[in-house]
């Protein structure tokens with residue numbers, strides 16, 4: 001088992017090359033727990049990926065924010081999984097709710113993307129999460145289970161997947177899920193894995209939370225049994241990201 005705490009920083013579509021230099025300098029100077037305790041991955045926009053990868057301390061890895069659903073070729077504007085592998089980028093974020101909502105990525109399309117990225121040797125941070133409407137209608141578990149199933153249907157191993165539960169209503173809103181709300185869905189997803197995949201996958205797959213995670217709420221969230229880390233948006237561009245990485249200590253001492 002031993003699910004190592006995982007902290008991802010999703011920079012989304014933000015930053016100039018000057019901003020990127022500053023963020024990297026902050027990350028390089030910060031005191032963070034050892035890689036035995038926490039796995040840290042930051043995800044800059046494509047154009048900064050190689051710069052960040054080469055300037056960042058080796059304990060922090062990089063992820064792309066997306067990649068194409070199959071082998072590269074005549075797909076203008078896309079970046080393929082093979083290219084990321086070629087550049088030594090180990091991780092990719094797939095199925096983020098912003099892409100699902102704004103670019104119409106369906107559950108099936110996300111499942112195909114995850115399968116292709118894994119087949120090329122990338123590790124995947126796969127995102128699921130319900131909208132406010134869906135939560136209010138009481139369909140949260142149904143929604144995240146369907147999103148997870150669409151991925152499960154296409155892959156044969158969860159070894160290189162981290163599942164990020166990101167309730168859409170909590171993203172960029174400052175409205176964080178309460179620790180109990182997060183724990184409830186994480187436990188539900190773990191049960192879904194147990195019932196539909198295996199007890200082993202349920203016990204070993206990291207399920208991380210994303211949605212308005214900050215330096216002030218991260219410890220309490222990290223204290224929840226089934227919260228194995230975070231996917232951080234806005235706060236990952238700020239020095240408080242270091243404090244969020246340190247929330248891994250809560251788990252260590254638990």
Ligand SMILES: O=C(CO)COP(=O)(O)O
Pocket residue numbers: 010096166170171172173174210211212213231232233234235
């Ligand atoms: O979408 C997110 C991470 O992928 C969360 O974004 P915020 O932390 O800005 O709410």
